[in-house]
Amino acid sequence: MTSTTSAPARTSAAVDLALVSAFAALAAVCSILPAINVSTFAPITLQTFGVLLAGAVLGARRGVLAILLWLALGAAGLPVFANGKSGLAVLAGPTSGYLVGFVVGVAIMGVVAEFLARRGQVSNPLALFAGGLLAVLVIHVLGIVGLHLRADLDWAAAATVDGAFWIGDLIKLAATAVVAAAVHRAFPWLLRRRAA
Numbered sequence: 001m002t003s004t005t006s007a008p009a010r011t012s013a014a015v016d017l018a019l020v021s022a023f024a025a026l027a028a029v030c031s032i033l034p035a036i037n038v039s040t041f042a043p044i045t046l047q048t049f050g051v052l053l054a055g056a057v058l059g060a061r062r063g064v065l066a067i068l069l070w071l072a073l074g075a076a077g078l079p080v081f082a083n084g085k086s087g088l089a090v091l092a093g094p095t096s097g098y099l100v101g102f103v104v105g106v107a108i109m110g111v112v113a114e115f116l117a118r119r120g121q122v123s124n125p126l127a128l129f130a131g132g133l134l135a136v137l138v139i140h141v142l143g144i145v146g147l148h149l150r151a152d153l154d155w156a157a158a159a160t161v162d163g164a165f166w167i168g169d170l171i172k173l174a175a176t177a178v179v180a181a182a183v184h185r186a187f188p189w190l191l192r193r194r195a196a
């Protein structure tokens, strides 16, 4: 007698919960890996990779939940922000614009991934990279706003601080696109919606 195991048609609530928790943990790990402190205001971290990957793999709704869970854990006192920081003060500090940008950015990356999935293109890294550029741009614009408002920098100085992050974040977006495309090739059901 032979038996076959087929891939699920779509995710279950339990799988969704596990995925959201796993990507919240990934965002935390990307935050606490040693950061490169290029200025006193915000460090170079792997956070953009963790955040964009959550959106690209999970889609908008679950991606946003994963990032909100990570932010909530950090706000509650777990040292899961850059340089091992934690607490509400970080959410109101110089990097607050980037943290808000992560929520908007993961939503944009998720919408892009869902759009590409409907067109059978979600395993195409170039398409994911091109769509993800908007998410990176929004993270940086909100980051500059945060630096201006919370680090007391004028707009030009805030943009200069942010400029140091662009090359690295484009590399992280490229890595996100390659990894997410491979994940969707291996698990083509990941972005299928559950029945209500």
Ligand SMILES: O=C(O)CCCC[C@@H]1SC[C@@H]2NC(=O)N[C@@H]21
Binding pocket: 031, 042, 043, 044, 045, 046, 047, 048, 080, 081, 082, 090, 095, 098, 099, 139, 143, 165, 168, 169
């Ligand atoms: O305090 C935090 O945990 C957030 C730090 C934000 C760092 C930003 S994210 C976008 C840009 N790219 C980086 O590598 N660092 C900055």
